[in-house]
Amino acid sequence: MYKHILVAVGTSLSESALTTAITRARDCNARLTALHIVDQTPWWAIVTADSNPGETLDVIEDHARAVTRYAARLIESAGIDGIARSVTQPLDGTSVGALIAREAKAAGADLIVLGGEADTAWRHGEARLRDVVCSHARCDVLIAAHAAAQLPADREMDAVEARFAASPGHADARRSHRQSAPRK
Numbered sequence: 001m002y003k004h005i006l007v008a009v010g011t012s013l014s015e016s017a018l019t020t021a022i023t024r025a026r027d028c029n030a031r032l033t034a035l036h037i038v039d040q041t042p043w044w045a046i047v048t049a050d051s052n053p054g055e056t057l058d059v060i061e062d063h064a065r066a067v068t069r070y071a072a073r074l075i076e077s078a079g080i081d082g083i084a085r086s087v088t089q090p091l092d093g094t095s096v097g098a099l100i101a102r103e104a105k106a107a108g109a110d111l112i113v114l115g116g117e118a119d120t121a122w123r124h125g126e127a128r129l130r131d132v133v134c135s136h137a138r139c140d141v142l143i144a145a146h147a148a149a150q151l152p153a154d155r156e157m158d159a160v161e162a163r164f165a166a167s168p169g170h171a172d173a174r175r176s177h178r179q180s181a182p183r184k
Contacts, residue, residue: 002028002140006109008100008133009034009071009084017115018071020144022078024113032082033107034071037089037096038064097132110139116146 005028007021008014018034025032038060064086071084089099104112114130134141 002030002111004031004033004107004109005111005113006033006035006100006104006107007071007113008115008129009036009067010115014115016146017113017144018074020142021113022074022080024111024142025080025082026078030080030111032075032080033109034068034075034082034084035100035103036064036067036071036084036086037099038086039089039096040091095127095132097127097129098136100129100133101136101138105138112137112139112141114141114143116143 002024005021005025007017009018021032021034024030040060068084068086075082075084087099087103089096094102100112100114112133114133130141130143
């Protein structure tokens, strides 16, 4: 039985992780922490930062708030003990995976839940998120199965995505981003 579960959350790519973590927390009567890592230099920032750096940072912060609020509402509606929070990834070279493992240790989590579809493989030469988390974690790590059906998008996420879509350079950034199919 687990007492404290940490789940890494982000955009819709982590929906299966969050629903799996909520189910597991309910089954174990465990506390749940939803953790969103704020990437200060996301893939799309390369294009939009050239046109308006201040707006790019605002969009990154809006996205982090929307993801955190969405996770908090799901935890609350599930009726389990838990919180959702964001941590900004330091620019010192610490990877997202190492930061997730470090935050899990600091929170006293005995299980980390990651989305099975979190392996995008679009960053050349970088290790898969799940491999990095597993190599740094001092607790169990559960990889959630890819969800066939996604829950409807939250209104706040729609607003953030619409704001991003309206930003200069969006179409070029979207074409340059490729995502691999989930591994089986």
